[in-house]
Amino acid sequence: GHPQLHYRANDLYLEGARLSDLAQRFGTPLYVYSQAAMQQALAAYQRGLQGRRSQICYAVKANSSLAILQGFARQGCGFDIVSGGELQRVLAAGGDPAKIIFSGVGKTRAEMHQALAAGIGCFNVESEAELEVLNTVALELGTRAPISIRVNPNVDAKTHPYISTGLKGNKFGIAHERTLDTYRRAAQLPGLKIIGIDCHIGSQITEAAPYLDALDRVLDLVDAIQAAGIAIDHIDLGGGLGIMYDDETPPAADALWQALLTRLDARGHGQRKILIEPGRSLVGNAGVCLTEVLYLKPGEQKNFCIVDAAMNDLPRPMMYEAYHAIVPLHAGSSAQQQTWDIVGPVCESGDWIGRDRTLAVTPGDLLAVLSAGAYCSAMGSTYNTRARPAEVLVDGDQAHLIREREDIADIYRCERLLP
Numbered sequence: 001g002h003p004q005l006h007y008r009a010n011d012l013y014l015e016g017a018r019l020s021d022l023a024q025r026f027g028t029p030l031y032v033y034s035q036a037a038m039q040q041a042l043a044a045y046q047r048g049l050q051g052r053r054s055q056i057c058y059a060v061k062a063n064s065s066l067a068i069l070q071g072f073a074r075q076g077c078g079f080d081i082v083s084g085g086e087l088q089r090v091l092a093a094g095g096d097p098a099k100i101i102f103s104g105v106g107k108t109r110a111e112m113h114q115a116l117a118a119g120i121g122c123f124n125v126e127s128e129a130e131l132e133v134l135n136t137v138a139l140e141l142g143t144r145a146p147i148s149i150r151v152n153p154n155v156d157a158k159t160h161p162y163i164s165t166g167l168k169g170n171k172f173g174i175a176h177e178r179t180l181d182t183y184r185r186a187a188q189l190p191g192l193k194i195i196g197i198d199c200h201i202g203s204q205i206t207e208a209a210p211y212l213d214a215l216d217r218v219l220d221l222v223d224a225i226q227a228a229g230i231a232i233d234h235i236d237l238g239g240g241l242g243i244m245y246d247d248e249t250p251p252a253a254d255a256l257w258q259a260l261l262t263r264l265d266a267r268g269h270g271q272r273k274i275l276i277e278p279g280r281s282l283v284g285n286a287g288v289c290l291t292e293v294l295y296l297k298p299g300e301q302k303n304f305c306i307v308d309a310a311m312n313d314l315p316r317p318m319m320y321e322a323y324h325a326i327v328p329l330h331a332g333s334s335a336q337q338q339t340w341d342i343v344g345p346v347c348e349s350g351d352w353i354g355r356d357r358t359l360a361v362t363p364g365d366l367l368a369v370l371s372a373g374a375y376c377s378a379m380g381s382t383y384n385t386r387a388r389p390a391e392v393l394v395d396g397d398q399a400h401l402i403r404e405r406e407d408i409a410d411i412y413r414c415e416r417l418l419p
């Protein structure tokens, strides 16, 4: 799955950088990202959408490092944000406000105000109540908010229940059946300007079929909305394309988009502007997390390999029982191969990174947790008062420190002692 990761003379490299050198220089745990891998992932979408009016809006939540946002901004990307905080990050990284879209079910008035003042491209409105509030806030500012309505198409993305979003029982979007009425209402509100329609059905989707189903349902709605005399320019099909963590075989971004555009053309919507909100598929397989083996604790039932990265640094295994491959930075260890549970120092049994992995390890060895570019650092915490790891971006033979290792005092900076 990792395009830029390879062994050379038994040492693991990301692009031109020997990862053990980076671990030495910056310490562990350490996140390392490949600029080339991110560019390759973006290029697949650009190929797939070639010749169309389109805007790729990177879903900031997947990895919101300023330098990563800056890289995407330089490639012409827009951004899908879900908070005022993400808006501030995108602007700090040089993102173009006109290419920002704002998703999320709980936008506050203050966030709406902030986004209108910045001049973002579109609000993806997720409820009828939000529509009314956004109208009011826009009128207070003497402006009109560009909107699309997020439809819940009620299709099964066939993914983990925690990351499936397009089913009736999910909190996201407006029910398919309510959509037309909601557009009619929006068209009456003077503080709103309808520009599109939106859906996002889930994450880590590994088949094309749910996307085609969602597109069909959205196009049915577009036809009905147009027939009601309401013009819509763009269709936003969200993000959600999966990556290979283990043995998944998701479609390539360009192949997926060829199939979707063929369907769009067949239904007479070939001229529409297309927006997409990919997150994981742009960064997931561009990043690794380096960690050092602290102790080996063989036991009767389980052998534990205790490493210096933990659930606070990399929460996906704990949260979703997610699989991340784990490989040595130096292949060809003389230690015996054994089955290990790779666990962190945090005081919870749920603090594991990998289970039942066959590895030859000794204390002091360095390991890489793969596919760690998306929803890993971004979901990290400082639980157990553990400082957030440093982050490095590799670009050819250059390695840039893009996040310093956090200082413990940073963690409690906002706390106050009693008088």
Ligand code: LLP
Residues within 6 Å of the ligand: 059, 062, 080, 103, 104, 163, 165, 200, 202, 203, 204, 238, 239, 240, 241, 277, 278, 279, 280, 281, 316, 320, 374, 375
């Ligand atoms: N657009 C919207 C409205 C979203 O809610 C999301 C992700 C995306 C785009 C980007 O989806 P992607 O292309 O990354 O699949 N923490 C979970 C994933 C949560 C996804 C949330 N929404 C995980 O680690 O698997």
